[in-house]
Amino acid sequence: MPRGVRRRGAAWAVLLSLTASLLAACGSGSDAGGDLTAEPVTLRFTWWGADDRHKRTQQVIEMFQKKHPNITIKGEFKEWNGYWDSLATTMAANDAPDIMQMDELYIASYAERGALLDLNESKKHLDTSNFDQKALATGAIDGKQYGLPVGLGMYSIMVNTDLLAKYGIPLPDDTKWSWDDLKKIGEQASKAGGGQVFGVQSPGINDTAGLSIRARQQGKAMFDAGGKVVLPPEIATQYWTYIQDLAKSGIAAPPSVTVEKASAGLNQSATATNTAVFGLWWNTQLTALTAASGAKLKLLRLPGETQGKAPGAYYKPSMFWSVSSRSKHPAEAAAFVSFLANDEEAAKVLLTERGVPANQKIRDAIASQLKETDKAAKEYLDTVPVSDPPRITPNGASTVDAILKRHTEDVLFGRTSPEQAATSFIKELQSEVDAAK
Amino acid sequence: MSALDELRQLRHGGGQVRKRDNKAAFWFLAPWFAGLVFITIGPVLASFGLGFTKYNLIQPPKFIGFDNFARIFSDERLHNALGVTFTYVFVSVPLQLACALVVALLLDRGMRGLAFYRSAFYLPSLLGSSVAIAVLWTQVFGTDGLVNRVLGAFGIEGKGWISDPDTALSTLIVLNVWTFGSPMVIFLAGLRQIPAVYYEAAAIDGASRWSQFWRITLPLLSPIVFFNLVLQIIHAFQSFTQAFVVSGGTGGPSDSTMFYTLYLYQQGFSRFDMGYASALAWFLLLIIAAFTAINFWAAKYWVFYDD
Numbered sequence: 001m002p003r004g005v006r007r008r009g010a011a012w013a014v015l016l017s018l019t020a021s022l023l024a025a026c027g028s029g030s031d032a033g034g035d036l037t038a039e040p041v042t043l044r045f046t047w048w049g050a051d052d053r054h055k056r057t058q059q060v061i062e063m064f065q066k067k068h069p070n071i072t073i074k075g076e077f078k079e080w081n082g083y084w085d086s087l088a089t090t091m092a093a094n095d096a097p098d099i100m101q102m103d104e105l106y107i108a109s110y111a112e113r114g115a116l117l118d119l120n121e122s123k124k125h126l127d128t129s130n131f132d133q134k135a136l137a138t139g140a141i142d143g144k145q146y147g148l149p150v151g152l153g154m155y156s157i158m159v160n161t162d163l164l165a166k167y168g169i170p171l172p173d174d175t176k177w178s179w180d181d182l183k184k185i186g187e188q189a190s191k192a193g194g195g196q197v198f199g200v201q202s203p204g205i206n207d208t209a210g211l212s213i214r215a216r217q218q219g220k221a222m223f224d225a226g227g228k229v230v231l232p233p234e235i236a237t238q239y240w241t242y243i244q245d246l247a248k249s250g251i252a253a254p255p256s257v258t259v260e261k262a263s264a265g266l267n268q269s270a271t272a273t274n275t276a277v278f279g280l281w282w283n284t285q286l287t288a289l290t291a292a293s294g295a296k297l298k299l300l301r302l303p304g305e306t307q308g309k310a311p312g313a314y315y316k317p318s319m320f321w322s323v324s325s326r327s328k329h330p331a332e333a334a335a336f337v338s339f340l341a342n343d344e345e346a347a348k349v350l351l352t353e354r355g356v357p358a359n360q361k362i363r364d365a366i367a368s369q370l371k372e373t374d375k376a377a378k379e380y381l382d383t384v385p386v387s388d389p390p391r392i393t394p395n396g397a398s399t400v401d402a403i404l405k406r407h408t409e410d411v412l413f414g415r416t417s418p419e420q421a422a423t424s425f426i427k428e429l430q431s432e433v434d435a436a437k
Numbered sequence: 438m439s440a441l442d443e444l445r446q447l448r449h450g451g452g453q454v455r456k457r458d459n460k461a462a463f464w465f466l467a468p469w470f471a472g473l474v475f476i477t478i479g480p481v482l483a484s485f486g487l488g489f490t491k492y493n494l495i496q497p498p499k500f501i502g503f504d505n506f507a508r509i510f511s512d513e514r515l516h517n518a519l520g521v522t523f524t525y526v527f528v529s530v531p532l533q534l535a536c537a538l539v540v541a542l543l544l545d546r547g548m549r550g551l552a553f554y555r556s557a558f559y560l561p562s563l564l565g566s567s568v569a570i571a572v573l574w575t576q577v578f579g580t581d582g583l584v585n586r587v588l589g590a591f592g593i594e595g596k597g598w599i600s601d602p603d604t605a606l607s608t609l610i611v612l613n614v615w616t617f618g619s620p621m622v623i624f625l626a627g628l629r630q631i632p633a634v635y636y637e638a639a640a641i642d643g644a645s646r647w648s649q650f651w652r653i654t655l656p657l658l659s660p661i662v663f664f665n666l667v668l669q670i671i672h673a674f675q676s677f678t679q680a681f682v683v684s685g686g687t688g689g690p691s692d693s694t695m696f697y698t699l700y701l702y703q704q705g706f707s708r709f710d711m712g713y714a715s716a717l718a719w720f721l722l723l724i725i726a727a728f729t730a731i732n733f734w735a736a737k738y739w740v741f742y743d744d
Contacts, residue, residue: 081685081686084706084707085686085706085707088494088706088707088709089706091494091495092494092495092711109709110495113493113494113495113496113709114495114496115495254596255600255601256580256596256597256600256601256690257580257597257600258600259597259600259601259689259690260579260580260597260599260600263600263684263685263687263689396708398707399707399708402687402707405687405689406687406689406691406692409602409689409690409691410691413601413602413603413690413691415602415691432708435708435710436493436709
């Protein structure tokens with residue numbers, strides 16, 4: 001009997017000490033504004049992207065570790081889709097990475113749920129002096145800096161000039177073309193393409209920028225400052241009517257081909273496979289698409305920019321660096337973010353792979369190292385007129401791309417009319433925003 | 438010492454040995470038991486509680502009563518998802534069982550290389566709900582896929598079967614039917630249980646193969662059919678991977694492959710509405726329980742037990 005007691009006692013002791021060490025591990029965090037520790041620290045850093053990005057980022061991590069031998073950075077990288085699923089689950093499990101690559105779609109949703117650190121608390125370690133105030137504002141909500149913009153991108157039309165030359169179609173004048181002009185020239189290209197190549201890659205599948213730009217050209221917006229959906233139904237109707245026309249008249253590929261290509265990723269897209277002459281893309285994707293297609297691609301301004309009330313184009317932060325509010329080492333995490341954003345040697349490795357750097361000093365520092373296509377993307381950003389960026393996607397509306405895609409599919413396959421799609425889209429989006437409150 | 442003797446000794450054996458054995462058993466069972474409590478029972482109970490809350494995965498859950506359950510009845514996209522899931526279950530399961538039975542009957546005639554065929558037909562069951570096969574499916578049924586190449590050889594112009602909302606669900610049904618191997622193996626075992634004397638007697642009486650099948654094979658096999666039916670219906674209701682992979686997690690095009698489980702997943706992990714997702718999980722449990730109960734009730738009228 002006494003033996004049994006002793007043994008049980010020992011078991012309890014083990015359990016208690018385990019719990020104690022767990023609690024201690026939870027409590028030993030430093031604060032965001034404090035000094036950097038000299039003790040060994042491991043930070044987890046996660047991002048989405050393709051192989052090229054993983055290689056460059058890993059290189060930069062090693063450079064940082066050489067400067068801070070006591071800090072180990074563990075990189076975790078994924079594809080875009082799996083990334084958000086995994087981030088949501090690790091957040092729920094209280095196991096979020098310390099440093100995250102964040103997107104405009106999700107930043108409000110994570111920030112307003114209290115998951116992100118206000119980077120202003122770490123000003124001591126994180127230098128933002130070389131960032132334009134407007135650019136910084138894209139990562140701030142109510143004065144709190146939840147994300148540091150990494151790169152900037154702009155929506156653009158990418159044209160395959162090899163195909164244009166082959167069909168003997170002159171390059172359109174993009175300083176004053178309209179959406180109808182795009183349709184007309186697309187029709188010419190489709191005729192010449194003989195069912196193999198189409199004029200325009202159908203918009204409305206991958207992101208909402210196209211719809212937002214339509215609204216902005218007419219002086220409207222998707223959301224107002226308070227996050228309410230204020231998109232006028234007529235504009236959404238116009239947008240889906242345009243997409244429907246493209247498909248019906250054979251200017252875009254048949255719907256099932258469009259849907260298939262859209263879900264297969266950038267390298268399988270119509271632009272990358274040389275099966276569409278014109279496509280809507282972010283200007284920073286020029287390098288990747290040129291590599292994938294092997295053809296000469298050129299960036300054109302958006303149609304309709306001069307006919308409307310204001311230019312629809314704007315600087316979109318390609319992504320942000322964010323730090324978890326539950327990070328145990330926020331100061332060290334901020335120091336790493338500062339390295340990513342401000343170090344010239346690191347910038348020379350990263351170049352424009354995450355967009356044209358939002359840090360203006362860095363942008364100039366790497367100018368001489370840029371490839372032809374990167375230069376073109378930078379020049380586009382430097383010269384094309386823009387207006388103020390739209391409001392950040394509000395909390396609850398992170399699924400807006402998926403909602404838009406479903407409505408586009410409904411229109412393309414004739415399951416609904418553009419008018420019905422417009423009303424249903426606005427209603428659903430609003431209810432998503434409301435539900436998140 | 439036979440297993441039976443061993444058991445007897447365990448039952449009546451000396452106290453010291455028994456105690457020691459019990460302790461050992463406890464330690465061997467502990468990992469499994471810990472898993473059961475922490476990975477299964479714990480989350481199941483937690484999800485029941487969460488079903489009554491608004492929970493966005495980060496902030497603490499807020500109690501909201503029956504709101505999540507009330508929403509089930511007004512959520513139109515959920516109703517569409519239910520329609521898709523019911524179609525999937527009630528088309529694919531009967532087809533799958535019919536295929537399984539037909540192939541089992543053919544194999545039961547004792548052909549040469551039986552072991553090989555049995556394994557070959559069983560293989561898809563092992564792979565069927567895997568990610569790899571779902572990826573393969575998107576290739577096979579794609580615009581430039583195998584199916585369209587074959588159709589093309591006959592001069593028929595195909596289309597993107599998976600990217601068209603009218604046919605996307607059918608490709609998933611075909612995928613499920615294709616995994617008829619596991620019910621087939623169970624049917625084969627059942628067929629072996631039917632005494633040959635019945636068939637001999639029937640043959641002497643001049644019964645055709647057709648009526649032998651209807652009057653001997655099917656009634657005697659009915660408990661096995663019932664078992665397979667219950668199992669496959671439950672299984673089909675829970676299908677997730679195929680739809681997730683084939684639609685890239687969207688349930689598209691146009692929600693045509695939006696399985697109930699996929700919708701539940703999206704609510705939890707894309708919309709961060711874990712409360713509603715938990716309520717949906719319990720509602721699915723109710724649906725499956727209801728269909729299983731109906732199955733057991735109906736069994737009285739068509740399942741025949743020999744003994």
